[in-house]
Amino acid sequence: MDKRKKIISAAIAIFSKKGIEKTTISDIVDQAGIGQGTFYLYFSSKMALMPAIAEVLVEKMHGDLVKQIKPATLAEQMDEIIKVMFAFTKTYKDLNKLMYSGLTQTEHIKDWETIYAPVYQWMEELLASHQQAGSLREDLNVRYIAKILIGMIEAAAEQNYLFYDQDPALIAEYRNELKKFVNYAMAANS
Amino acid sequence: MDKRKKIISAAIAIFSKKGIEKTTISDIVDQAGIGQGTFYLYFSSKMALMPAIAEVLVEKMHGDLVKQIKPATLAEQMDEIIKVMFAFTKTYKDLNKLMYSGLTQTEHIKDWETIYAPVYQWMEELLASHQQAGSLREDLNVRYIAKILIGMIEAAAEQNYLFYDQDPALIAEYRNELKKFVNYAMAANS
Amino acid sequence: MDKRKKIISAAIAIFSKKGIEKTTISDIVDQAGIGQGTFYLYFSSKMALMPAIAEVLVEKMHGDLVKQIKPATLAEQMDEIIKVMFAFTKTYKDLNKLMYSGLTQTEHIKDWETIYAPVYQWMEELLASHQQAGSLREDLNVRYIAKILIGMIEAAAEQNYLFYDQDPALIAEYRNELKKFVNYAMAANS
Amino acid sequence: MDKRKKIISAAIAIFSKKGIEKTTISDIVDQAGIGQGTFYLYFSSKMALMPAIAEVLVEKMHGDLVKQIKPATLAEQMDEIIKVMFAFTKTYKDLNKLMYSGLTQTEHIKDWETIYAPVYQWMEELLASHQQAGSLREDLNVRYIAKILIGMIEAAAEQNYLFYDQDPALIAEYRNELKKFVNYAMAANS
DNA sequence: GATGAATGAGCGTTCATTCAT
DNA sequence: GATGAATGAACGCTCATTCAT
Numbered sequence: 014m015d016k017r018k019k020i021i022s023a024a025i026a027i028f029s030k031k032g033i034e035k036t037t038i039s040d041i042v043d044q045a046g047i048g049q050g051t052f053y054l055y056f057s058s059k060m061a062l063m064p065a066i067a068e069v070l071v072e073k074m075h076g077d078l079v080k081q082i083k084p085a086t087l088a089e090q091m092d093e094i095i096k097v098m099f100a101f102t103k104t105y106k107d108l109n110k111l112m113y114s115g116l117t118q119t120e121h122i123k124d125w126e127t128i129y130a131p132v133y134q135w136m137e138e139l140l141a142s143h144q145q146a147g148s149l150r151e152d153l154n155v156r157y158i159a160k161i162l163i164g165m166i167e168a169a170a171e172q173n174y175l176f177y178d179q180d181p182a183l184i185a186e187y188r189n190e191l192k193k194f195v196n197y198a199m200a201a202n203s
Numbered sequence: 204m205d206k207r208k209k210i211i212s213a214a215i216a217i218f219s220k221k222g223i224e225k226t227t228i229s230d231i232v233d234q235a236g237i238g239q240g241t242f243y244l245y246f247s248s249k250m251a252l253m254p255a256i257a258e259v260l261v262e263k264m265h266g267d268l269v270k271q272i273k274p275a276t277l278a279e280q281m282d283e284i285i286k287v288m289f290a291f292t293k294t295y296k297d298l299n300k301l302m303y304s305g306l307t308q309t310e311h312i313k314d315w316e317t318i319y320a321p322v323y324q325w326m327e328e329l330l331a332s333h334q335q336a337g338s339l340r341e342d343l344n345v346r347y348i349a350k351i352l353i354g355m356i357e358a359a360a361e362q363n364y365l366f367y368d369q370d371p372a373l374i375a376e377y378r379n380e381l382k383k384f385v386n387y388a389m390a391a392n393s
Numbered sequence: 394m395d396k397r398k399k400i401i402s403a404a405i406a407i408f409s410k411k412g413i414e415k416t417t418i419s420d421i422v423d424q425a426g427i428g429q430g431t432f433y434l435y436f437s438s439k440m441a442l443m444p445a446i447a448e449v450l451v452e453k454m455h456g457d458l459v460k461q462i463k464p465a466t467l468a469e470q471m472d473e474i475i476k477v478m479f480a481f482t483k484t485y486k487d488l489n490k491l492m493y494s495g496l497t498q499t500e501h502i503k504d505w506e507t508i509y510a511p512v513y514q515w516m517e518e519l520l521a522s523h524q525q526a527g528s529l530r531e532d533l534n535v536r537y538i539a540k541i542l543i544g545m546i547e548a549a550a551e552q553n554y555l556f557y558d559q560d561p562a563l564i565a566e567y568r569n570e571l572k573k574f575v576n577y578a579m580a581a582n583s
Numbered sequence: 584m585d586k587r588k589k590i591i592s593a594a595i596a597i598f599s600k601k602g603i604e605k606t607t608i609s610d611i612v613d614q615a616g617i618g619q620g621t622f623y624l625y626f627s628s629k630m631a632l633m634p635a636i637a638e639v640l641v642e643k644m645h646g647d648l649v650k651q652i653k654p655a656t657l658a659e660q661m662d663e664i665i666k667v668m669f670a671f672t673k674t675y676k677d678l679n680k681l682m683y684s685g686l687t688q689t690e691h692i693k694d695w696e697t698i699y700a701p702v703y704q705w706m707e708e709l710l711a712s713h714q715q716a717g718s719l720r721e722d723l724n725v726r727y728i729a730k731i732l733i734g735m736i737e738a739a740a741e742q743n744y745l746f747y748d749q750d751p752a753l754i755a756e757y758r759n760e761l762k763k764f765v766n767y768a769m770a771a772n773s
Numbered sequence: 774g775a776t777g778a779a780t781g782a783g784c785g786t787t788c789a790t791t792c793a794t
Numbered sequence: 795g796a797t798g799a800a801t802g803a804a805c806g807c808t809c810a811t812t813c814a815t
Contacts, residue, residue: 016775034224037809048776053811095374113303125366150387157380161355164362168354176315190347197340198388207802228785238801243786397798414604414630417788428797433790493683505746530767537760541735544742548734556695570727577720578768586779608806618780623807 017055019045021069024062029107033059058062064124067112074101075132084140087148088196090139095166095195097186110175133159140199150201162195207245209235211259214252219297223249254314257302264291265322272329277338278386285356285378285385292360293345300365323349330389340391352385397435399425401449404442409487413439413495443495444504450488454481455512462519467528468576470519475546475568475575482550490555513539520579530581542575587625589615591639594632600678603629634694637682644671645702652709657718658766660709663734665758665765672740679745703729710769718771732765 014022018069023045027036038059042052058060060127074097079095082090102109143149169191173179179187204212213235216324219224228249232242246252264287272288292299306312333339359368359381363369369377394402403425407416418439422432436442454477461477482489493527494503516539523529549571553559559567584592593615597606608629612622626632644667651667652660672679686695706729713719739761743749749757 037808039813042777049810050777050812051775054774058810122366153383154376154380157377158384160362160377161359161381161384164358165351165355168358169351172350172354176312186344187347187350190344191351193343194348194351194388198384227783229783239785239803240787240801241799247783316804374807394716400686418790419788424797428800429789430791431796434795438789502746533763534756534760538764540742540757541739541761541764543740545731546734548738549731552730552734556692566724567727567730570724571731573723574728574731578764607804609804612781619782619806620780620808621778624778628806 015053016045016047019047020052021054021062021065021186025069025108028066028111033111049084050177056128060121063112064121064128066108067116067125067128070105070112071128072110073105074098075135078132079134083116087143087200088192090143091162091195091199092192094136094162095169095191098163098166099170099173099184099188101173102167109171129163132163136163148201149199153199158199166191200203206235206237206241207255209237210242210245211252211255215256215259215298219275221360222297223301250311253302253306254311254318256298257306257315257318260295260298260302261322262324263295264288265325268292268322268325277333277390278382280333281352281385281389282382284326285359285381288353288356289310289360289363289374289378292357293364296364299361319353322353326353338391339389343389348389355385356381395405396425396427396431400432400435401442401445402482405449405488407445408446408491408495413491440495440501443492444501444508446488446507447496447508449490450485450492451508451512453485454478455515458512458515459480467523467580468572471542471575471579472572474516474542475549475571478543478546478551479550479564479568483548483554486554489551509543512543516540516543528581529579533579538579545575546571586615586617586619586621587635589617590622590625591632591635594638595639595678598636598681603681621635630691632696633682633686636699637686637695639700640675640678640682641698643675644668645705647671648702648705657713657764657770661732661765662762663768664706665739665761666733668733668736669740669754669758672737673744676744681742688732699733702733706733707720719769720771728769735765736746736761 017100020041023041024036027040027044031040036059038052039049041059042049056065077097077100080093082093085093115123137155140149140153140155140159140162144151144153144155149155169187173184173187210231213231214226217230217234221230226249228242229239231249232239235242238379246255247369267287267290268284272283275283306315327345330343330345330352334341334343334345339345359377363374363377400421403421404416407420407424411420416439418432419429421439422429425432436445457477457480458474462473465473496502517535520529520533520535520539520542524531524533524535529535549567553564553567590611593611594606596612597610601610606623606629609619611629612619615622626635647667647670648664652663654665656740686692707725710719710723710725710728710732714721714723714725716742719725743754
């Protein structure tokens with residue numbers, strides 16, 4: 014693994030454990046097993062790591078979605094998407110927090126949309142195919158709906174996993190309502 | 204104004220301008236016009252301010268909602284809610300960022316739900332009245348829908364205002380899709 | 394109990410527990426149950442407490458000696474004196490440390506001899522009586538021997554109790570040697 | 584001279600001049616001619632210097648003893664030992680104070696015995712040789728007597744030099760009594 | 774390229790001291 | 795006399811950054 018990758022992995026590990034603010038460059042280089050100065054050959058500051066980390070994460074989520082979402086009805090696919098994104102949020106909850114914190118606290122915010130683009134793109138295409146198949150309301154603009162859906166599912170997942178340890182039974186109820194809501198909103202025949 | 208209030212106001216002002224990480228306690232006490240040590244009589248650290256700030260902000264949003272949302276049809280009210288929340292996000296975009304960063308980076312995450320409770324409560328009651336009036340789908344659980352709605356609208360607003368300066372025309376389009384989406388999801392007769 | 398006494402007692406308690414340097418005036422006034430400012434009505438600083446504390450301690454040791462040392466042979470009395478001083482050092486080991494630290498770090502060092510005077514005086518008289526009785530070597534100057542004895546017994550006790558928790562069996566051996574040593578040094582017929 | 588040594592020397596110099604409590608890390612690094620942060624690469628705090636300083640001092644005293652004490656009768660050697668230790672206490676009286684204050688105020692007390700070990704060892708061997716030669720009472724345990732002697736001579740020296748400026752004539756008298764006392768205690772034929 | 778000892782500006786934090794009540 | 799909220803100077807300490815090796 015090259016040094017750059019080592020730094021990113023190390024940073025993800027430490028940020029997850031200690032939070033961004035309490036993590037020092039020293040922590041990162043120790044974890045990465047490289048010298049102090051070496052860090053600066055690859056990144057100009059702690060915050061400059063954020064886009065790289067965000068990219069890794071979003072690629073991971075994109076990969077999960079692509080892998081898990083099989084051809085099926087719109088409702089079934091939305092069900093599965095919600096499942097994948099909830100699972101992802103749960104697994105990487107600490108990193109989700111720091112993606113928000115990290116990206117928002119710097120000028121790297123601009124990179125956000127670029128990083129997210131593949132996921133939006135993927136969702137847009139999925140919705141477009143359903144619209145062509147007549148299973149998604151005709152008058153919805155899939156470009157915007159893709160972003161709305163991703164935003165709302167993430168928000169829902171965060172409400173359940175980020176802020177405190179919700180009772181799994183209540184999460185199931187929540188998810189069920191979310192699915193109904195989404196299905197009513199989109200299904201051509203609802 | 205008591206010292207505690209002064210500190211919170213000062214912190215909101217400086218955090219908005221410089222970001223959390225770059226803000227020093229010194230900045231805050233200077234702005235507040237109090238002594239260095241006085242800060243520590245009220246807050247144990249910079250991050251301990253976050254819940255207090257979040258509370259102020261959420262109260263503000265709650266106030267805006269209560270003030271702006273007049274009796275009307277569900278669709279009209281949702282339209283207005285989206286308008287208010289988009290406006291709020293736009294106005295306080297820096298503070299929104301820091302609420303995320305600030306609360307998520309500390310143990311104060313737990314306070315989040317408590318702070319948000321009044322807004323959820325207000326939305327839930329609004330939805331319940333529509334359900335009684337027959338204008339909201341019978342089978343939706345208003346408790347969860349309230350949280351889903353607030354989460355999704357905030358996410359949508361953040362996508363438009365937080366990450367970069369979106370073209371207002373595109374924002375209008377986005378909002379329009381959002382309204383359609385929400386209306387389809389909820390309106391009894393859609 | 395008047396405020397001054399309260400302060401001294403509180404200071405002894407806290408100094409023993411936390412050490413001088415880590416003790417704050419705040420700690421002392423809290424323990425004493427008085428106001429911040431009140432401290433300054435009685436003492437000008439933390440270190441100004443030291444002579445008062447030393448006085449309390451030395452009076453205590455003097456009292457123990459006077460109470461415990463009964464008429465007896467010189468050897469028996471020395472045995473008892475060693476016992477009392479070892480016990481005293483053990484019980485008040487933290488305070489002994491701080492008497493050294495406290496007094497030596499200030500201009501109050503000068504007070505030391507004055508504070509100790511009664512103990513030296515008492516020992517001198519004890520030795521003088523033995524000299525008159527012929528049980529203490531004629532040619533020893535009791536004025537100096539009194540100070541030497543007190544110094545050496547304290548030093549011995551400190552070696553055993555102050556620096557680490559010595560095995561009681563070894564302490565007993567040590568004390569036995571000390572008694573022999575002292576007896577050889579002083580007893581007219583050794 | 585390496586940085587660690589520089590720090591110790593600087594600390595000894597400043598502590599002697601200003602006392603421990605009034606000395607700041609800043610003072611030390613200025614005197615040592617190193618950067619603020621460098622201090623912390625070698626010592627974790629001001630108090631963590633104490634064992635290192637004590638070691639330097641005790642080594643110095645040990646060196647003085649080894650150098651000055653020539654083969655001679657027990658009485659002559661004890662005379663010389665007292666002379667050396669009094670001189671040492673006089674020269675380094677400020678440092679003696681701070682060794683007490685410094686070591687006793689921290690967890691480093693435990694190190695004390697280790698630091699003193701070489702001196703105790705040296706004294707023990709000296710006494711043992713006299714015992715073999717028949718010039719020291721047979722029944723004294725040299726291991727304990729070594730510690731007793733060093734403790735008592737130091738205590739005596741401190742009584743004369745540490746607490747106030749004693750009249751030299753009186754010090755001479757004191758020392759004379761001390762020699763007599765020690766000689767009576769130990770000499771085989773007294 | 775890689776290192777890590779050294780740096781020192783700058784931060785959070787403490788706490789003795791004051792003074793209006 | 796007694797108080798304790800408020801102060802702010804001053805300290806310990808951190809840690810991003812550099813640079814000689």
